[in-house]
Amino acid sequence: MxxxxxxxxxxxxxxxxxxxxxxxxxxxxxxxxxxxxERAARLAAARDILADNPELPDRVSQVAAEAxxxxxxxxxxxxxxxxxxxxxxxxxxxxxAA
Numbered sequence: 001m002x003x004x005x006x007x008x009x010x011x012x013x014x015x016x017x018x019x020x021x022x023x024x025x026x027x028x029x030x031x032x033x034x035x036x037x038e039r040a041a042r043l044a045a046a047r048d049i050l051a052d053n054p055e056l057p058d059r060v061s062q063v064a065a066e067a068x069x070x071x072x073x074x075x076x077x078x079x080x081x082x083x084x085x086x087x088x089x090x091x092x093x094x095x096x097a098a
Contacts, residue, residue, distance in 0.1 A: 020063045021056070023049060 009015075018024050027046055030039060050056060 017063065021060060022053075023056075 014025055027042060027049070030042060034042070
């Protein structure tokens with residue numbers, strides 16, 4: 001089964017994120033081994049995109065919230081543990097009360 005968003009085929013989770021945000025993930029996260037000059041250019045491009053699209057942070061938050069909601073059962077699968085009742089000892093008071 002092939003997944004398409006508009007006319008673009010999404011073949012990985014990264015493709016879905018890039019298509020939802022309209023920007024490549026590497027623009028925001030960087031890439032391993034990038035030079036200082038490449039990093040400065042990437043950050044300048046990111047600032048320009050944010051200036052042109054002030055709603056982008058809200059869209060990113062929405063995409064993240066939807067992903068968490070969709071995968072919450074897998075992310076928060078927990079195994080109940082037996083909780084033993086632990087009795088706390090009260091410190092002994094030796095001496096005269098004030």
